[in-house]
Amino acid sequence: MNKYTGYIEVSAGMIKIVCSEEHVLSVSFSDTSKENDKGSKVLDEALKQMNEYFSGKRKTFDLPLYFEGTEFQKSVWNELRKIPYGITVSYKDIAEGINNEKAVRAVGNANNKNKIMIIVPCHRVIGKNGKLVGFAGGLDKKEFLLEHEKKFL
Secondary structure, rough: OEEEEEEEEEEEEEEEEEOOOOOOEEEEEEOOOOOOOOHHHHHHHHHHHHHHHHHHOOOOOOOOOOOOOHHHHHHHHHHOOOOOOOOOEEHHHHHHHHOOOOOOOHHHHHOOOEOOOOOOOOHHEOOOOOOOOOOOOHHHHHHHHHHHHHHHO
C-alpha cells in the first residue's frame, strides 16, 4: 500500500496527515514537517478539509477513514464521530452510547489508540468531573482544539 503524507501548520503546532490512495490512515501532531506528497486525491481532500476546519468553515469531515483495531475500538471510534462540533462528553457517555456502560476504562483505552485525531474527535471527550484528561497530542493541544471549536460555534 502506498502512503502519502501531508502537513498543515496551525497555531498549536504542525499536524501530520497520512493517507493511502483510498483512506485517511492517521492524523497527529508532529514535531517536524516535510513537503506534502503529491498523487493522492484523498490526501489533497484531507488537507483541504483540515484547512477549512481550522479556518472555522467546516464542522464535520467527509473523508474515507481506515480504522485498524479491534471491533470494540472501532465501535468507540464510530461513537466518537457522533459527538457534535464544540460539544464535550464523558467517557461514560461514550460507553453508554455503545451500550456497554461498564466499559468506561476500556473506552478510555480505545480513545487513546485513536490514530485519526481531530477527524475522529477524541479531543471532545473529557472526564466525568469536567476536567481535561488524556490526549495523545498533549492536554495543551486538546485545550487548543476545544477552544478553537468554541470560537466558531
